Amino acid sequence: MKFDTAYSLSLDDKLSIYDVRDLNFDETADFDSDKDSFLCPNDACRAVFDADNVLSTFNAKNVNYLRTPHFKNKPGTRHIDGCRYASSQKTATGENDDEREDNFPSEFVLTRRQYERKTPVVGIDESVPQEPTKAPSNRFTTSHNDGDTTPDKTSVFAHPVECYVSNIDDKDKLKAMPLKIGEHTATYWAFFKKIEYLQDNKGLIYWGKIKEIKDYTSSFRIDFEKKVWLDKKPYSVNVYLSKKLIENYRKRSAFLEQIKAAASSERPLYCFFYGVTPQLKQVPSKKNPEQTFGVFSANIENLDHLIIREAPGME
Template sequence: MKFDTAYSLSLDDKLSIYDVRDLNFDETVAFDSDQDSFLCPNDDCRAAFEAGNVLSTFNAKNVNYLRTPHFKNTPSTRHIDGCRYASTHKTATGENDDEREENFPSEFVLTRRTYAPKTPVTSPQGQLPQGPEKTPSSRTSPSGSSHDTTPDKTSVFAHPVECFVSNIDDKDKLKSMPLKIGDHTATYSTFFKKIEYLQDNKGLIYWGKIKAIKDYTSSFRIDFDKKVWLDKKPYSVNVYLSKKLIENYRKRSVFLEQIRAAADSDRALYCFFYGVTPELKQVPSKKNPEQTFGVFSANIENLDHLLIREASGLE
């Protein structure tokens, strides 16, 4: 059985698998999911067992993935009767259910989630205890119930993108699932807009197949395959990633690894981004700087809100 949320023993909080991935690649925090223990998110179930009753992760540290990340039970994981995270059966198709994300967040929060460091418990003499507490904390996140939490909000862009990509064949679901970003609420189907239709509305999640990635060593430009038509003329579309933006990014190393691999790849890759809308600009021609040509372009402002990935079935 796969599920989206688990309790982190090191952070004393409930995290989605996308939170875990985000922390694994964040160079500003000391976190390694391989060194953490993840327990059942059901408070009553978790309190009934020792801290060694752990879950495992799937695609928590892979830079690129094709199958949906998740937590899952190990062969030795136990649950109390009635816990919905207990593995009650095995599907005949094995891991095929990994391909679809069922936990749709209803809100993409633009402010990144932060975590308070866990405060060690000290004895009256001021010394650290020799062993861990017998029962993990049953603290819950603010948006969760006292027993069981599937996050209704996320600040990790990959989560709504995975919901859209892995359910692309279920148009009715995408048209029915609500999503809020800032003050704007719509359905997933409405929020995700193909790049060639970016003139239809601003403030959406734009996406499209990548034609090329221009590597300028310290900055990058992503060119999209589809063109935007305006006044019966086709215009190219691109987004620019500046040197300063990349140098100050908290996940700089993994980002550079991913985008340079993407630039050299012959696979079909897609780019998703939020926060900027490409506008028609006149840029000078390289061959003749006195001449200009039109292109829809935008400077990405937040790399947390940009994602490059494979996405089978989109086109």
């Protein structure tokens, strides 16, 4: 059985698997999921067992992934009767339960969630905090729901993107699930807009198949395969990632690893981004600088709101 949320013993808080991934790659955070202990998110269930009754993670550290990240029970993980996180015999050992994301956040929060470590983790080889016999806290924060429900908000862009990508074959579900970003509320289906239709609405999550990634060593440009039609003319679309933006990014190493691999990859890749809408610009021609040509382009302003990934079944 897979689930999206678990209780982090070191942070004394409930984290989604996407929070864990975000922290693992964050060079400003003192966090390593391999050195943490993750327990059942059900408060009543967690209070019954010792801190060694842990869960495992799936795709918590892979920079690129195809199968949905999640927490899951280990063979020896125990739960109280009636806990919805208990594995059935059919799903405990199966590998067909991680094909899609079922925990749809109803809001994508633009302000990044702040995490505060409550219990220091010891030593590089230790996997539990200094007081392993101490009962886990039942403390809550306003960013998460009480009880054993999963969070209905997320500040990690990968979460709504995974919901959309892994459920792309179920349009009815995507059209039924609500999503709020800022003051705008729509369905997942309406919020994700193909790049060639970017003129339809502003403030959406735009996505498209990548034609090429231009590697300028310290900056990058992502060119999309599809063009935008305006006044019966096709225009190319791209987004630019500046040197300053990348150098100041808190997940710089992981991002550079990912985009450099993507630039040389022959596999079909897609780019999703939020926060900017490419606008028609006139740029000078390389062959003749005195001449210009039109292109829809935007400078990405926040790398937390951009994802490059494989997305089978998108087109």
